Amino acid sequence: MGAFLDKPKTDKVNESGHGNGLVYGLSSMQGWRIEMEDAHCAVTGLPGNLSKWSFFAVFDGHAGARISAYCAEQLLNAIVETDDFCNLDPEDAPPLDDVKRGITEGFLNLDCRMRQIPEVEIGEDKSGSTAVCVLISPSHIFFANCGDSRGVLVRGGSVALATTDHKPVNPGERDRIQKAGGSVMIQRVNGSLAVSRSLGDFEYKNVSNRGPTEQLVSPEPEIFAIDRDQAADQFVVLACDGIWDVMSNEELCNFVLHRTRVSDNLSHVCNEVVDTCLHKGSRDNMSVIIIAFDNAPKVDPEAVEADKQLNEKIVKTVKDKMEASPNLDLMQLFSHVKEKLQDEAMPPGGGLASKIPIIEETHKSLTATPDSENN
Numbered sequence: 001m002g003a004f005l006d007k008p009k010t011d012k013v014n015e016s017g018h019g020n021g022l023v024y025g026l027s028s029m030q031g032w033r034i035e036m037e038d039a040h041c042a043v044t045g046l047p048g049n050l051s052k053w054s055f056f057a058v059f060d061g062h063a064g065a066r067i068s069a070y071c072a073e074q075l076l077n078a079i080v081e082t083d084d085f086c087n088l089d090p091e092d093a094p095p096l097d098d099v100k101r102g103i104t105e106g107f108l109n110l111d112c113r114m115r116q117i118p119e120v121e122i123g124e125d126k127s128g129s130t131a132v133c134v135l136i137s138p139s140h141i142f143f144a145n146c147g148d149s150r151g152v153l154v155r156g157g158s159v160a161l162a163t164t165d166h167k168p169v170n171p172g173e174r175d176r177i178q179k180a181g182g183s184v185m186i187q188r189v190n191g192s193l194a195v196s197r198s199l200g201d202f203e204y205k206n207v208s209n210r211g212p213t214e215q216l217v218s219p220e221p222e223i224f225a226i227d228r229d230q231a232a233d234q235f236v237v238l239a240c241d242g243i244w245d246v247m248s249n250e251e252l253c254n255f256v257l258h259r260t261r262v263s264d265n266l267s268h269v270c271n272e273v274v275d276t277c278l279h280k281g282s283r284d285n286m287s288v289i290i291i292a293f294d295n296a297p298k299v300d301p302e303a304v305e306a307d308k309q310l311n312e313k314i315v316k317t318v319k320d321k322m323e324a325s326p327n328l329d330l331m332q333l334f335s336h337v338k339e340k341l342q343d344e345a346m347p348p349g350g351g352l353a354s355k356i357p358i359i360e361e362t363h364k365s366l367t368a369t370p371d372s373e374n375n
Contacts, residue, residue: 004032004283012274014267019044020054021294022136025266028287029274031242037061038240038287039072039129046080049090050137055079057133058287060149060240062193064127067200070114071129075199078113079106079135093139100223103135103144108212111199111219120202128193128201131221132163132238134291141228141236144221147195149240152249156232157257159249161224165241166197173197180207182216189216197221235260236291239273242284246277247349255349256290261303266290276354310344314355317341318362326366333359 009030016025022044030036039059046053055076061068079085084102088094119125130147143151145163153161166173168184173196177189182204185191189204197218204217213220237252247255255276259269274286317340318333328336337359338352347354 003034005034008032008278009036010275010278012271014271015040015042016265016267017042017044020052020136020138022054022291023266023296024056024289024291025268025270026287026289027267027270027274029278029285031278031286032283033285035065036285037065037068037127037129038242038285039065039068040287040289041072041076041133042289043076046076048080048086049088050080050085052090052138054136054291055133056136056236056238056289056291057131058149058238058240058289059129059131059199060147060242060285060287061127061129062195062198063201064125066117066119066125067114067127068129070117071110071131071199074113075106075110075131075133078110079103082106082109094137096140096225099135099140099142100225103142103223104221107131107144107146107199107219107221111212114200115202120200123203126201126203128195128198128217130195130198130240132240134236134238136228136236136291139228141226141233143224145224146197146199146219146221148244149238150244150249151236151238152253153226153236154234154253154257155229157234159253161226162249163224164222165244166195166222168194168196170196176214176218177216180210180214180216193217230294232295233293234296235293237288238291239288240284240286242282242286243273243277243288245284246280246282247273251349253349255347255354257297258303258347258349260292260297261300262307264299266292272350272354275357276350279353279356306345307347310346311355311358313341313344314358315362318359319366322363322366330360330363333363 013028041057044054045051059068059071082102082105084098130149132145132149132151135142148165151163205215
């Protein structure tokens with residue numbers, strides 16, 4: 001789980017779509033990790049009577065990608081096939097307790113079912129996955145979180161709701177772990193696993209005489225429900241800890257608010273989030289989904305022009321410096337640009353880190369040989 005590549009893999013997987021008055025975009029990148037273990041799911045229009053509902057989720061796998069991939073394929077089905085969801089009236093506001101119970105049952109049923117995967121059952125596959133998802137109905141937004149991926153709702157320009165990370169050091173989590181006969185060492189379950197709730201990870205779920213939610217690691221999601229505010233809701237962001245390790249809720253909120261005034265391509269904005277987090281020092285797989293409501297920021301010509309002018313200043317600063325000192329490396333160029341443009345307004349939440357791709361591209365174009373340009 002701790003192995004890294006010599007250089008990051010920066011190719012991205014993108015997806016975008018719309019439905020039920022929502023527009024979404026997503027981006028995922030392997031980064032420095034030796035394997036891509038993240039997975040995702042995005043569905044507008046659920047099966048059965050729930051065509052006006054939508055579902056989005058990010059799964060952050062560890063010790064392999066099997067469980068995260070299975071969750072991406074099956075968690076939604078596991079939730080909507082519960083009795084509580086089958087009995088929902090699509091024309092009425094949903095009973096919150098019924099929805100919460102159905103989501104929880106879906107998580108627990110899926111976790112139980114995954115024990116029967118042949119490679120898991122014989123102990124060959126020991127992978128697990130966090131899960132953060134959002135169900136959006138015409139009247140409510142339901143977040144469900146299991147692990148340390150995170151979801152936030154941005155309303156009226158600020159974070160209105162954020163899910164809670166499930167870490168072994170949290171008092172309630174530590175108490176459950178200790179009651180199940182485990183310990184928390186170096187902030188990990190039994191000194192090994194960094195999350196206290198997850199799907200899979202069955203080697204931590206074998207304590208006899210204890211139910212599935214009382215094990216060292218619990219598959220139970222924590223659920224947050226909030227009424228929709230048509231006039232103020234702007235967007236939801238779901239992301240794995242590879243994003244949150246280097247950006248706070250407020251930083252990511254401010255960055256997305258700013259970048260959606262420059263571009264209406266949410267996948268492109270997600271790519272900017274991922275690139276920015278890479279340059280802020282994230283060493284993990286990275287996945288992010290942005291789900292925009294009608295009240296999300298619209299492209300502002302003034303913001304577009306200001307961003308264009310800033311990019312041009314960065315390019316000129318790099319070119320001028322390289323003409324004087326052609327052998328500078330990227331870190332030296334970054335420091336130079338930071339010093340020269342310290343009075344310029346950088347994207348809030350992202351800062352100059354969000355502009356490193358432009359520095360890299362300019363540097364590459366100026367140092368490219370004729371042969372490299374032809375290849």
